Amino acid sequence: MNREEKKQATLQRIIEAADRLFCEKGFEETSVAEITQAAGVAKGTFFNYFATKEELLFKFQKNFYLHELFSLRDRPGPYMPLILAYVKEVGDSMSESPALLRSALQRFLASSNADKGTAGHVLKLQSIIELFDKGQRSGEFRRHISADELASTALQLYFGTLVIWSTGMGDTGLGDQLQTAYRVFLNGISTTQDQ
Amino acid sequence: MNREEKKQATLQRIIEAADRLFCEKGFEETSVAEITQAAGVAKGTFFNYFATKEELLFKFQKNFYLHELFSLRDRPGPYMPLILAYVKEVGDSMSESPALLRSALQRFLASSNADKGTAGHVLKLQSIIELFDKGQRSGEFRRHISADELASTALQLYFGTLVIWSTGMGDTGLGDQLQTAYRVFLNGISTTQDQ
Amino acid sequence: MNREEKKQATLQRIIEAADRLFCEKGFEETSVAEITQAAGVAKGTFFNYFATKEELLFKFQKNFYLHELFSLRDRPGPYMPLILAYVKEVGDSMSESPALLRSALQRFLASSNADKGTAGHVLKLQSIIELFDKGQRSGEFRRHISADELASTALQLYFGTLVIWSTGMGDTGLGDQLQTAYRVFLNGISTTQDQ
Amino acid sequence: MNREEKKQATLQRIIEAADRLFCEKGFEETSVAEITQAAGVAKGTFFNYFATKEELLFKFQKNFYLHELFSLRDRPGPYMPLILAYVKEVGDSMSESPALLRSALQRFLASSNADKGTAGHVLKLQSIIELFDKGQRSGEFRRHISADELASTALQLYFGTLVIWSTGMGDTGLGDQLQTAYRVFLNGISTTQDQ
DNA sequence: TATGAATGAGTTTTCATTCAT
DNA sequence: CATGAATGAAAACTCATTCAT
Numbered sequence: 169m170n171r172e173e174k175k176q177a178t179l180q181r182i183i184e185a186a187d188r189l190f191c192e193k194g195f196e197e198t199s200v201a202e203i204t205q206a207a208g209v210a211k212g213t214f215f216n217y218f219a220t221k222e223e224l225l226f227k228f229q230k231n232f233y234l235h236e237l238f239s240l241r242d243r244p245g246p247y248m249p250l251i252l253a254y255v256k257e258v259g260d261s262m263s264e265s266p267a268l269l270r271s272a273l274q275r276f277l278a279s280s281n282a283d284k285g286t287a288g289h290v291l292k293l294q295s296i297i298e299l300f301d302k303g304q305r306s307g308e309f310r311r312h313i314s315a316d317e318l319a320s321t322a323l324q325l326y327f328g329t330l331v332i333w334s335t336g337m338g339d340t341g342l343g344d345q346l347q348t349a350y351r352v353f354l355n356g357i358s359t360t361q362d363q
Numbered sequence: 364m365n366r367e368e369k370k371q372a373t374l375q376r377i378i379e380a381a382d383r384l385f386c387e388k389g390f391e392e393t394s395v396a397e398i399t400q401a402a403g404v405a406k407g408t409f410f411n412y413f414a415t416k417e418e419l420l421f422k423f424q425k426n427f428y429l430h431e432l433f434s435l436r437d438r439p440g441p442y443m444p445l446i447l448a449y450v451k452e453v454g455d456s457m458s459e460s461p462a463l464l465r466s467a468l469q470r471f472l473a474s475s476n477a478d479k480g481t482a483g484h485v486l487k488l489q490s491i492i493e494l495f496d497k498g499q500r501s502g503e504f505r506r507h508i509s510a511d512e513l514a515s516t517a518l519q520l521y522f523g524t525l526v527i528w529s530t531g532m533g534d535t536g537l538g539d540q541l542q543t544a545y546r547v548f549l550n551g552i553s554t555t556q557d558q
Numbered sequence: 559m560n561r562e563e564k565k566q567a568t569l570q571r572i573i574e575a576a577d578r579l580f581c582e583k584g585f586e587e588t589s590v591a592e593i594t595q596a597a598g599v600a601k602g603t604f605f606n607y608f609a610t611k612e613e614l615l616f617k618f619q620k621n622f623y624l625h626e627l628f629s630l631r632d633r634p635g636p637y638m639p640l641i642l643a644y645v646k647e648v649g650d651s652m653s654e655s656p657a658l659l660r661s662a663l664q665r666f667l668a669s670s671n672a673d674k675g676t677a678g679h680v681l682k683l684q685s686i687i688e689l690f691d692k693g694q695r696s697g698e699f700r701r702h703i704s705a706d707e708l709a710s711t712a713l714q715l716y717f718g719t720l721v722i723w724s725t726g727m728g729d730t731g732l733g734d735q736l737q738t739a740y741r742v743f744l745n746g747i748s749t750t751q752d753q
Numbered sequence: 754m755n756r757e758e759k760k761q762a763t764l765q766r767i768i769e770a771a772d773r774l775f776c777e778k779g780f781e782e783t784s785v786a787e788i789t790q791a792a793g794v795a796k797g798t799f800f801n802y803f804a805t806k807e808e809l810l811f812k813f814q815k816n817f818y819l820h821e822l823f824s825l826r827d828r829p830g831p832y833m834p835l836i837l838a839y840v841k842e843v844g845d846s847m848s849e850s851p852a853l854l855r856s857a858l859q860r861f862l863a864s865s866n867a868d869k870g871t872a873g874h875v876l877k878l879q880s881i882i883e884l885f886d887k888g889q890r891s892g893e894f895r896r897h898i899s900a901d902e903l904a905s906t907a908l909q910l911y912f913g914t915l916v917i918w919s920t921g922m923g924d925t926g927l928g929d930q931l932q933t934a935y936r937v938f939l940n941g942i943s944t945t946q947d948q
Numbered sequence: 949t950a951t952g953a954a955t956g957a958g959t960t961t962t963c964a965t966t967c968a969t
Numbered sequence: 970c971a972t973g974a975a976t977g978a979a980a981a982c983t984c985a986t987t988c989a990t
Contacts, residue, residue: 171949174949175949178949178950193473194473196391197473199983199984199985200984200985200986201983201984201985209950209951210950210951210952211951211952211953211985211986212949212950212951212952212953212986212987212988213949213950213951213952214985214986215985215986215987216949216950220985220986221984221985221986270472271472273472273526274469274472274473276530277465277468277469277472277526277529277530278389278391278469310556312550312556313546313547313550317543317544317547318547320527320540320543320544321520321543321544321547321548323523323527324520324523324524324526324527324540324544325516325519325520325523325544326523327522327523327526327527328518328519328520328521328522328523328524328525328526329519329523330523331468331472331519331522331523331526332515332518332519332522334472335471335472345515345519348512348515348516349512349515349516349519349520351508352508352512352513352516352548352551352552353516353547353548353551355507355508355551356547356548356550356551356552357547357551361505361507365969366968366969366972366973366974369974370973370974373974373975394958394959394960395959395960395961396958396959396960404975404976405975405976405977406960406961406976406977406978407961407962407963407975407976407977407978408974408975408976408977409961410960410961410962411973411974411975414961415960415961416959416960416961561970564970565970568970568971583863584863586781587863589962589963589964590963590964590965591962591963591964599971599972600971600972600973601964601965601972601973601974602965602966602967602970602971602972602973603970603971603972603973604964604965605964605965605966606970606971610964610965611963611964611965660862661862663862663916664859664862664863666920667855667858667859667862667916667919667920668779668781668859700946702940702946703936703937703940707933707934707937708937710917710930710933710934711910711933711934711937711938713913713917714910714913714914714916714917714930714934715906715909715910715913715934716913717912717913717916717917718908718909718910718911718912718913718914718915718916719909719913720913721858721862721909721912721913721916722905722908722909722912724862725861725862735905735909738902738905738906739902739905739906739909739910741898742898742902742903742906742938742941742942743906743937743938743941745897745898745941746937746938746940746941746942747937747941751895751897755990756951756952756953756989756990759953760952760953763953763954784979784980784981785980785981785982786979786980786981794954794955795954795955795956796955796956796957796981796982797954797955797956797957797982797983797984798953798954798955799982800981800982800983801952801953801954804982805981805982806980806981806982
């Protein structure tokens, strides 16, 4: 193991230790001392890899922002199966660790004022509105409620499912739980409903 | 202005100052000293009203546990108007301070596995299930989906709305936003739907 | 109950509450707020009776300082029965509450630097030395050890017994425990020993 | 002066400064800030050596629990020289700081019923009893008094000496003062007495 | 590069005391 | 006299960060 490899290994150890601790206790509540101790290195070593504790945060940005949902509007309907498949996929991709998701959500709540708009997590609500709008035009979704409100509701349902699942209140996988929730929701606004 | 009124005014000043600062910088990043300075009172005064900085949040957390929702199942239906009225009321009660709610949600996420059950924030999902079950039996809600799933979805929608609203993405009041979301949801599962 | 009586009653309530709390937790650890709460009066009321929290201390000075032991030297021997009777009497007089004695000892330790010599608890070791000296001259006590050392040992034994008894480690009364200890000690230095 | 030596020097400076200040003003009345200032180090440095202000005392409390005395009963007599050597050693180990010892004794009195047994400061009187019992069986100590009472007296004499010495009333070292007191005591119960 | 002792600003919290009502 | 809200100095303790070794 040469020098460069050793460096990488140390870095890795720090990141993994931080990951574990952030999941358990959150970012603010975890001190550099704890991280380095868990990583088995000295406190000073941390600052050879990160100028600042904050810098670590960048390594832990999660994307739970429905990026590709937006692109669904460019595809032909019917949208219900597409959406259901999509949320299942997104949910499964985050299904590895409720704790991880929970701390990501915490970070999302913590940062949503400071870097509002700055970071990439601006929710392109507009795209979702267009999606439902197209669905309504094509006759797939009922028009008793505006596309705006449908989109908002969809978004809220999405985040709420993440929260509930991440706190361990659900017992199935996240993908399934999202799919179930969206099936209830979409079926309710669909023109052809289950009996 | 008598003594009691003065007390209330001071409390209000503290809460408002806290909200403003939490909004700008978040809970952890705001110190009690800053709050009291912004409120124009002495540092010690804060602790005449809250034993702890955290207590500011508990006040809000209490609201979001839907305590009264559970009791709806003991009343006669139809439930849709009752539920809509209830979420509006709960939402309005938290509407004065998005930042405080956001901080409370953060805390909820942070603590939700540490003191699971201890802090009493176990959501009585069972009661909500019974509520929807009763609604289905009485013919108010369709039976194509189990009461279990309806209850979970309702809960997820609720928390998701809190999250989205508290991050400032909604522009109406929380009560209204909750009501809108629940109208979409409940209408979708109702046997008598709007056109 | 007229005005003056009411005042006295309030003062009494404060003192009693303070006494109880000091015994349980010590002086420093007891706050004025706790005292007034226990006394059932408002915080401000305390300062109508005492200019300062410290002023309360004067009400709680204990005498465990062997005042009259000193005068024994002016009486004719043999001293052993006199001393044994005296420590029994002193011990019994303090026997009502280990907690009370314990806090008095604490206060003694706490104050013994600040007001060294100031307060009345200067131990008149000299008088005790003279007592043992007289006892040695009269042939009651052996002369293998100087009166100085006997007096010091006597004093140490006295305080040590108070400490041990007050911490609840002894199970008999303080008077008895003192007498037992002194019997061991005095018998050991006596010219006529038990077999 | 290498790193480890520097560390030791800093620790020493802190302890000495603390002792000096405790001597002048007592434990409660001395703040960590004052200690570090007197020691010429930063406030935070104190907590690199002691997790808590209290820990400064625990260090001393540990010494006065006579842990090793108990093991003497497993060694062959005669016990008098062993005991005298032991108390001298223990006394000398605490001799560097009367003020610290006094504060530790205060703490001992303060906590002795709160965490009775918890903190481990249950004095194993039983072991001391066995020690004197063995001494009596071997003919070293007279049997006119029960081993129980001898042990109690020994313990009381020990603590009393600590108290008196720590309040500055003795002028010799603690080790010497303990030894003197125990010589008086042990000689008095010995079968072969000095003349 | 790794180390870990030193730093000191900053945090929450306590509490004796004041004073307007 | 009694009250209790307001005060603000002071305390213990934390922790990201620096830097000599």
